[in-house]
Amino acid sequence: MxxxxxxxxxxxxxxxxxxxxxxxxxxxxxxxxxxxxxxxxxxxxxxxxxxxxxLINAHDHLHINAVPPLHAKEAFSNSYAWIEAFQSHFNDPDVAAALRIPKPLRLRHGALKNLLAGTTCVAHHDPWHPAFEAEDFPVEVLRDYGWSYALGWPGYGPPVQESFAATPADWPWLIHLAEGTDKIARAELARLDQFGCLAGNSVLIHGVGLHERDIDRLIAQGAAVVWCPGSNHALLGHTLDPHRLCAAGRLALGTDSRLSGARDLLEELAGINGRYELDPSQLLALVTTDAARILRMPSRxxxxxxxxxxxxxxxxxxxxxxxxxxxxxxxxxxxxxxxxxxxxxxxxxxxxxxxxxxxxxxxxxxxxxxxxxxxxxxxxxxxxxxxxxxxxxxxxxxxxxxxxxxxx
CATH class of the missing domain: 2.30.40.10 (Urease, subunit C, domain 1)
Structure with a gap:
């Protein structure tokens, strides 16, 4: 621009x-x-x-912010159960209409949603799209990154081990992990570690099912978590304890999309203010300096x-x-x-x-x-x-x- x-x-x-x-x-x-x-x-x-x-939104799916959410009667045990339940939701006429909107316009809408709330940089957890290169695209989008979708959903996104191996060590590598409260979610960090995909550039999205010893392992490796409490509470009825990761500088804040998360990053900040005993400087770091370091964007x-x-x-x-x-x-x-x-x-x-x-x-x-x-x-x-x-x-x-x- x-x-x-x-x-x-x-x-x-x-x-x-x-x-x-x-x-x-x-x-x-x-x-x-x-x-x-x-x-x-x-x-x-x-x-x-x-x-x-x-501000930096460390996790969003820009193209689905206008898709109506799935309203469930009770919390899901993990994100895979939510994904399974969502399949029938595709038949909803409003969902189908939202997804018929051309993808470049949907991406631009997700970016505008962020800009209106003071977010000027976003980590989009999906493939890079040429729309992001437009000079007037509303926000900066993280460009140098590797990603997989999740350990338990291999049908979408690059394969986990191949993607991790192909990602330069000075780029962040993003994956949804431990997004749940059951034994499946609680076992995922150990599985990721066994695959050799836990390193200093591993950025784990959600982390709701992480144990205390998992937090120890993450901090020791220099890995990080992106915390999306609005989405976690909406889908799972629970979120992670942010204190140790925040104190170690290994935590950033994300909204997820409006499909499951908060309206924007300001709403996410307001939702955690006073609830987790994090002071204003810590909250600000989650969406500025800590997020920039975790996403390897030193100028942001x-x-x-x-x-x-x-x-x-x-x-x-x-x-x-x-x-x-x-x-x-x-x-x-x-x-x-x-x-x-x-x-x-x-x-x-x-x-x-x-x-x-x-x-x-x-x-x-x-x-x-x-x-x-x-x-x-x-x-x-x-x-x-x-x-x-x-x-x-x-x-x-x-x-x-x-x-x-x-x-x-």
């Missing part, structure tokens, strides 16, 4: 990462954080604001010179600036920035859009007026996202006369 007028300096904001809070200016040059301000840059006064790195999750200028800007309500992001809803974000330019923001950021050469469209997000970059304002895309609509459509509906029931 390239814009000629993208040089900017964000002035007097609280610049926040899990390790530190500084009140300073943040220079942006050519889409990256810079060490020095550009004299001719657009200056944006952000007193009483907090700037965070763009920070605001250091040379990092992509992917930012989340929120209002500072006083108190601990780190807490300003935890517990808010997506409509409360003031601006989401990718490569140094706003992509969706409150209306009073219009001048910044103009300075960056970005055309905008007025929209309403969960009842809040916003400006959306015009290249994201595809009507088919907005139609897929609940809570997001063109401002003109909302105004038209408000002024549309109600049907009074008279004969015509």
């Amino acid at each position: 390239s814009h000629a007028g993208a040089h900017a300096t964000l002035c007097h904001a609280a610049i926040v990462t899990p390790q530190r809070v500084v009140r300073a200016s943040l220079p942006i040059r050519a889409g990256q954080i810079d060490a020095y301000a550009v004299p001719s840059a657009y200056r944006l006064e952000l007193r009483n604001h907090v700037v965070f790195p763009g 999750g920070n605001l250091l010179p040379g990092a992509p200028a992917d930012l989340v800007i929120v209002q500072d309500h006083g108190g601990d600036p780190v807490s300003s992001l935890i517990g808010i809803e997506r409509s409360q974000i003031r601006a989401v920035v990718r490569d140094g330019v706003p992509r969706i923001a409150d209306n009073d950021f219009a001048e910044w859009f103009a300075a960056a050469g970005v055309e905008t469209v007025p929209v309403v997000l969960d009842g809040k007026p916003k400006l959306l970059a015009a290249d994201l304002a595809d009507p088919a895309l907005l139609e897929m996202e609940p809570g997001l609509e063109f401002e003109a459509d909302l105004a038209h509906r408000k002024h549309e006369p109600a049907f009074a029931g008279r004969s015509v």
Whole structure:
């Protein structure tokens, strides 16, 4: 994403990462954080604001976020039982209609869902797709990775041992593992270890069935887990204890798709805030620095010179600036920035859009007026996202006369 007028300096904001809070200016040059301000840059006064790195969603399936979920009467013992139960759900007309939408549009919708909630980078646990290479794709997608789907579902994705062997040691290798509470799930780490597929680049998704000794083994190997508590509670009625993995820096947070998980990463953060005795800096690390390290993306999750200028800007309500992001809803974000330019923001950021050469469209997000970059304002895309609509459509509906029931 390239814009000629993208040089900017964000002035007097609280610049926040899990390790530190500084009140300073943040220079942006050519889409990256810079060490020095550009004299001719657009200056944006952000007193009483907090700037965070763009968030990292460490696990999503971008193409199925508009598929209606399967509503079960009771928890499943493992994900394989859920997958089996879902087969008949494909016959649901709403599911079939959602899956008829072209895949590139479904992928773009999953990306937009993430962007609206301040997520600018996503690990998509499925094959790479050419749609991700579009210059205006809403988020950055993890590109250098290996993956298998799961030990107990060999019909989809690359074979486990062959995929692991083919993945460079400096790339993450992703697999759903121990996604359940029964003996099948609890035995999976030992099976993976026997296959020779547990190493420092192994990234295990869910891990609900891990024993304490499994956690010991994971930490000793330098492997990591992506925690998706919303999805875990919805499908399994249980999730893992995050404390030891979090303390070791071996835990990241993911949403899974809306097929089973939370609406977005902000909702996931709000759901765990205060529930697991993790402080705000630990929660922020799960979606920034720790996630970046686990996914082998050293330039992500920070605001250091040379990092992509992917930012989340929120209002500072006083108190601990780190807490300003935890517990808010997506409509409360003031601006989401990718490569140094706003992509969706409150209306009073219009001048910044103009300075960056970005055309905008007025929209309403969960009842809040916003400006959306015009290249994201595809009507088919907005139609897929609940809570997001063109401002003109909302105004038209408000002024549309109600049907009074008279004969015509």
